[in-house]
Amino acid sequence: MSDQELFYLLALLKVDGIGDIMAKKLLTHFGNSEAIFKVKSNQIAGIDGVGSVLLRNLKDKTVFEKANKELEFIKSNAINVSFFQDEHYPDRLKHCIDSPVLIFTSGNINLKNKKLISIVGTRQITSYGMEFCKKFIEDLAPLEPVIVSGFAYGVDIVAHQLAMDNNLQTIGVLAHGLNQIYPKTHKKYIARMEENGGFITEFWSSSNPDKEKFVRRNRIVAGMTEATIVIESADKGGSLITANLANDYNRDVFAVPGRVTDKYSQGCNDLIKTQKANVLTSAADLVYVLNWDIENKSKPVQKQLFVELEVEEQKIYDFLLKNGKELLDVIALQCDFPIYKISGLLLNMELKGVIRPLPGKLFEAI
Missing domain, CATH: 1.10.150 (DNA polymerase; domain 1)
Structure with missing residues (x-):
């Protein structure tokens, strides 16, 4: 231009x-x-x-x-500018009616032939959310996704850091111009992020990080990615706005379930309960729903995506992998486990993300 x-x-x-x-x-x-x-x-x-x-x-x-x-x-300041009709403008964002006419970027962003996902959540991330996010990104790393988030406190900055730790491209979508960084304590991450990734904003250098700009920013986070993952959220918050925007854009949404008594799992549990989000218990869930191609990869992705199984669980998993969908009674009979025990084993395997239940008491391996 x-x-x-x-x-x-x-x-x-x-x-x-x-x-x-x-x-x-x-x-x-x-x-x-x-x-x-x-x-x-x-x-x-x-x-x-x-x-x-x-x-x-x-x-x-x-x-x-x-x-x-x-x-x-x-x-x-050598700012890169993308017009909404340009080839290098984020492809999925082009299809959002309210996407920015111009976006301004810094760093070394390369979105060509890349899998883009956004990871969002509370600014008060707990140890549960942090541990899940760490395992999730580590397991996805062989597929080389681009991790997009809002560069805020909590889940956002944790996702950016973990992406960098796993040599993944990561992009921070800002609610202000590229002449500043908010929060200021995150300035220390700028250089590292711009080495492999960088920052995107629609806002000018005259724009300050006002409250309403964060809501506008969220539509870019949701619109430019294939899926939005909510790690943790209270019953209200910006991450839920992002999830709703992703649904409006017909994107896949995932939420990490938690205990009903946990404050920062309420938002995620509500998204799942109201069928606004898929349950996310492991990286394998995302790969399965998005139908990402994990074949022809040099690294053993399949093994990394699944957690280690107990001997009895492995026996059930191998049976389902070989035979496809099967009834609970058939699994119990063929694997030589009593019904009361098979039910507990199947539940544990479901929570680990290696099988999923189907209507009619059927189960299948993921």
């Missing part, structure tokens, strides 16, 4: 009353942003949603001053 094209796009986005949806509508109609400022008012007036106030705002010359200032910041 030329500097002139970017200048007029920036100016367009600074016009009061023009958001991403309206900007895309105008760009589609007139072909480019410069033309929108140069056509006669009666040519714009006929477009659905354009009224007298917006027509008047398009004549505001101060938007050019603001655009020029931001363009200088972009050039002097």
